[in-house]
Amino acid sequence: MNDRVAPPAQSSPARERLWDRYRDEALADRLSSMPWNGALDTMLCHRSVRSYLDQPLAPGLLELIVAAAQSAPTTSNLQAWSVIAVQDKARKARLAGYAANQKHIHDAPLLLLFVADLARLHRISEERGYPGAGLSYIEAFIFGVADASFAAQNTVVAAESLGLGCCFIGAMRNQPQAVADELALPDESMVVFGMTIGYPDPAIATAVKPRLPQGVVLHHERYSPPQKADIAVYDERMADFRVEQEMRMIDWTEQMARRVKDEAALTGRHVLKQFLQDRGLILK
């Protein structure tokens, strides 16, 4: 089942990448002769990188990556997002302190903070003499989060295509007020997540994490609840992965169920609704 070496006759970049992502022989075989290109290869090879060389990004790379980020679609061209690049070690350390003190935030040469930015649209509205009343609805918060996320995902693809590694930092929502203060964020904006970026330490191996069987995530025509058997198959594939990676053994389902079980499991993020409302967001 977990033989990483496919028979040579069937081998192709598509087959190998798809096998790594799903560990599903049937899917990998079925798609083994599909067209392949550098963009697909970059995306399929994604893995989070948490160990970086002590080396800043080459000049211009940040601007190039942000150009890819800005090339992502945005809702009605509202461009309701910003990104803050933090390289100052002391500021990065303080931000790490608000985010479970994750070691890779200290170590990465660059920390990006992705902002759902309705403040810029508020300012533009004021200057034009409009009330900007739509910005206080959850609709606006949704497109702010979506726009920031589209941009962030292009950031991941651009960075990895250039040989960099990165890791999302959801823990930047653990202490949202402290993070907002540190970054001088205006009202009607919020850091949705951070991202560490740097040159991967070649001494630390990383691996592609298997995802849920495609049939669990991809539905046809209407939503179909997941089959227990498909989730069980994924638990097995993730167990194999955890053995290989020498990670603590726990079922994916058990881990996920614990991750969302109650307020305490949210590691501080239960205050986000009040935090957002205090900033003039999601009021309606």
Added chain:
Amino acid sequence: MNDRVAPPAQSSPARERLWDRYRDEALADRLSSMPWNGALDTMLCHRSVRSYLDQPLAPGLLELIVAAAQSAPTTSNLQAWSVIAVQDKARKARLAGYAANQKHIHDAPLLLLFVADLARLHRISEERGYPGAGLSYIEAFIFGVADASFAAQNTVVAAESLGLGCCFIGAMRNQPQAVADELALPDESMVVFGMTIGYPDPAIATAVKPRLPQGVVLHHERYSPPQKADIAVYDERMADFRVEQEMRMIDWTEQMARRVKDEAALTGRHVLKQFLQDRGLILK
């Protein structure tokens, strides 16, 4: 200023793509000798496509694209999203009817609906005997929207790398209950946006839309409010673009300010808070 032909000595793929995206000579010059690759080229060349050939996707392409989507990072590997592929013409027409009856929804061979899916995690929690109480917090909705958006952006990059075109459909939030009913969505889930996909009609030209000057979106160390001059420059660049595209003339700032000015400007989406709460989301 808007001469599309750069002096041959300075020309490079990076310079040309960056010029198209920003129409900023200085930035294009500064980054003209940066490394370049297929992934960057695909992302920088993005433009929305709304005119499609009457031709279904080649077999396997949808699965290949979804593999790229699933390869995107997800919050704590929660994978809190789903995608529904609609190809049935009658269903697609009904969904178009809920989304401002946009012509390209009817015409595209494939409509994808991206779902912030906390229902799957709710089900997993129940089966494991956990309450899943964290799922009713706005924190969970944020990671659901973010996970769906990361996946959707990889979908865009994968589709475009394969010669397909696509267009986000935010209007799928105009009548959220009708959309949820049509797709048999369970509670604790929501269609965040749709996406049309198909082979671009070569008879219909499309163009790369300029984005805000990089300095407006990229901040260093702390958030800095946008400079009026930078916004004015963007209004000028967008005006040039609108003339070239024979689009209705309106300042970008004016258009954006109107887009968020009040409840009526949200085209039905002012009901989203109640809709989400009725589904067990964003209660806390």
